[in-house]
Amino acid sequence: MILETERILFFDDAWVESVENMSFTLNAPTKCGPIAVTEKEWEIQPGGGVRAYCVVPWRGGYRFYYSVTLGDGGYCLALLESDDGVSWSRPDLGVVRYGGETANNLVDVGNHWIKGLTVFVDSEAPEEHRFKLLGHNPKEGMFLLTSPDGLTFSRQKECLLPFNADSMVSAFYDPAVDRYRVYLRAWDRTRPIYNVPGSRVVAITEVQSLFEPFPLRPDPPDPWPQRPPRRMFGDELASPMRRLNREIEPYVLWCDEADPDKADIYQSAALHYAPGVYLAFPTLYFHYPPPPNGFINDGVLDLHFASSRDGITWNRKYREPYVGLDLPDGWCTKALHMLNGAATDRYRIHQYVIGSRRTHGEGRTKLDPPPDTKPRTPGSPIAHRIEQRLDGFVSLDSAYTGGTLVTAPFEIGSETLRVNIDTSASGYAHAALLDESGAPIPGYEIEASRRIQANDVRCELHWNGRPDVSALRGRKVRLMMRSRATKLYAVYYRDAEN
Numbered sequence: 001m002i003l004e005t006e007r008i009l010f011f012d013d014a015w016v017e018s019v020e021n022m023s024f025t026l027n028a029p030t031k032c033g034p035i036a037v038t039e040k041e042w043e044i045q046p047g048g049g050v051r052a053y054c055v056v057p058w059r060g061g062y063r064f065y066y067s068v069t070l071g072d073g074g075y076c077l078a079l080l081e082s083d084d085g086v087s088w089s090r091p092d093l094g095v096v097r098y099g100g101e102t103a104n105n106l107v108d109v110g111n112h113w114i115k116g117l118t119v120f121v122d123s124e125a126p127e128e129h130r131f132k133l134l135g136h137n138p139k140e141g142m143f144l145l146t147s148p149d150g151l152t153f154s155r156q157k158e159c160l161l162p163f164n165a166d167s168m169v170s171a172f173y174d175p176a177v178d179r180y181r182v183y184l185r186a187w188d189r190t191r192p193i194y195n196v197p198g199s200r201v202v203a204i205t206e207v208q209s210l211f212e213p214f215p216l217r218p219d220p221p222d223p224w225p226q227r228p229p230r231r232m233f234g235d236e237l238a239s240p241m242r243r244l245n246r247e248i249e250p251y252v253l254w255c256d257e258a259d260p261d262k263a264d265i266y267q268s269a270a271l272h273y274a275p276g277v278y279l280a281f282p283t284l285y286f287h288y289p290p291p292p293n294g295f296i297n298d299g300v301l302d303l304h305f306a307s308s309r310d311g312i313t314w315n316r317k318y319r320e321p322y323v324g325l326d327l328p329d330g331w332c333t334k335a336l337h338m339l340n341g342a343a344t345d346r347y348r349i350h351q352y353v354i355g356s357r358r359t360h361g362e363g364r365t366k367l368d369p370p371p372d373t374k375p376r377t378p379g380s381p382i383a384h385r386i387e388q389r390l391d392g393f394v395s396l397d398s399a400y401t402g403g404t405l406v407t408a409p410f411e412i413g414s415e416t417l418r419v420n421i422d423t424s425a426s427g428y429a430h431a432a433l434l435d436e437s438g439a440p441i442p443g444y445e446i447e448a449s450r451r452i453q454a455n456d457v458r459c460e461l462h463w464n465g466r467p468d469v470s471a472l473r474g475r476k477v478r479l480m481m482r483s484r485a486t487k488l489y490a491v492y493y494r495d496a497e498n
Contacts, residue, residue, distance in 0.1 A: 021403035034381035045071030054340035077107035085343025138240035199264035269338035281338035298361030427485030
């Protein structure tokens, strides 16, 4: 989990008992530019390249993993480190020998070709398997690598999934269900797009162990046919593994009638955000016509927002982009993908995206174009940081003339109540506590409330000049907020909130 303490978040109406003159608003993050650019010899070799994947909290700081394909066909990961999720550097790891030296930031994955990977720290695992890397390739399917330190990974024997997952997976251990949850690409064969007999969706599998093959549906309808052989990663001709079509269920994210009919969901970037809160940042892929009028598998991609209370049933209430494409002078003018994981500080959450000035299939005129043998350009972004207010993805906003919220009942578990709120200068709010029946609790009426006029992620509520609510600890209450021109993001009712 990104945050470990329970909280009320207003991305849906689960905590809303009644509301008047207030509306839900999806809040766009701030784009903050690249966190690092290609500059090392191993990042700019002819025929090579880098691809960013995930950020992982570790020992009070953060690690950022990206893959490096070397010009000679070798494959490894690379690592950036940060104390705050903002400033990143390349550590000398002393693990992988390159050019006769080990003074580099390369991570050993045994030269295994890995696509669509994610890394996470498994606090429930034995030390030798503390770091888990889940990835795949079209020749071998999905597999697991583990490591005690996140610097040298060993591949485990089992093939977890004998299918081509194709894009970035999201995975984590979820203590709420005592299972590992893996979100991966599948296909809906009933919804073709142009000449492709299907559209991309996101499926989930829940397993007790990542050392055993994933359970598969024995009789999936309309399975994908075997694809023709092609050359993969410099090897002999081989047939790519088939795509998923209902072999793993349920499907949890897909395009519906509210979306463009030529769009699908590319990947999820799902994460366990807080207790009872799961967020995803799916890539929506808007397809362009194929040859002869266009390129192969072509289109533009941006980022959207989805939320869930259980990780299975997802709500795509907000259909506008969460992160839109850049203006023409930006790096991400035609494509965006959210990476797995996040970093946090007292006031903000930092996430990371990759993007492109090219459409998905731009220049792709045949299935197997020759590899690019030109040197890579130094200075290309490895990834970009975006910044959001802590818990600020969605707010419940009151009208300029005023609005009222009454929450569903919650049990007070702290000495004070705090809210994540922004009134700016022209707004303000007052709060009251009600019992479960909706009657005001003496001493905590609206009239006793101190005026709230602040922009703060932890604004204490006061009644009669005091913030103390310890007399109500363990009791179920409702919070009533009367406000004007105010954005309310969250309510914190448990001790030690993040």
